[in-house]
Amino acid sequence: MNRRLLGRFVVLFCAATLCSANTITLFNSGTNSSDVALSGSNGTVDTHYSVVETLQNAVTYFQAGYYPEDATARWISEAADGTTPTNPATFRLLFDLTGLNPATANLTGNWAADNCGHVALNGGTLGGIIPFCNTATSFNTLTAFSFNSGFVSGVNTLDFILSNTGGAGALLVRDLTGTANAPGESSIPEPATWLLAGSALACLGLRRMRR
Structure with a gap:
């Protein structure tokens, strides 16, 4: 297959479809x-996540046995020593779709608790359920979550509702990514786009047969 033609096809198709998405x-x-992960010991303030019930920002907290931290994320809790006076506690992240x-x-990520x-997205759609409170797998492995509906114009809320059964309480959110198109752009290819894609593939196949 002609790599140059294939490259052109990919560029055209991508430009007409998913490549129009905004991060x-x-x-x-x-x-x-x-x-980037905050520096410092336990108790460093995370300005992006707040505890809804106390109106206070979350702080970093880590203990042995938790899923490892790295340069992309750290564990957070209500307090520097991991105590959770609020149970359950809602850790909220705001993001803007203006x-x-x-x-x-759409939005995807992983978390541990x-x-x-x-x-919960905007207090409604649920995902990433970690059901078993008394097993180590809840905090030493990651649970995936994703949303492709339930978003609203302007500010949205992403809530992590944490229940603690004793001792420290904390959560980790990582690999969080999302995209959305500008008004008037569709994430679903239009019929004309599919026609263009099919024609390009047909031409590529014909050129290959002639060789």
Whole structure:
């Protein structure tokens, strides 16, 4: 197959479809304004995540046995020593879709919890349920979550509802990504786009047969 023609096809198809998506500004837990892990010991303030019930920002907290931290995310809790006076506690991240079409938005990520909980988008759609509060797998492995509906124009809320069954309580949010198209752009290829894609593939196949 002619690689140059294939490259042109990919560029044209991508430009007409998913490449039009815009990245949503999101932050993993325990990160700074560049979405890089905060430096410092337990108790460093995370300005992106707040505890709804106390109106206070979350702070970093880590203990042995938790899923490892890295340069992209850190564990957070209500307090520097991991105590959770609020149980369950809602850790909230705000993100803004102003200038974007919420109907085309999607969001994915991974999280872990000590001890269990779920993720909620705008107080409604649920995902990433960690059901078993008394097993180590809830905090030493990651649970995936994703949303492709339930978004609204303007500011959206992503809530991590954490239940603690004793001892420290904390959560980790990482690999958080999302996209949405500008108004008037569709994430689903139009019929003309599919026709263009089919024609390009047919031409590529014909050239290959002639060789």
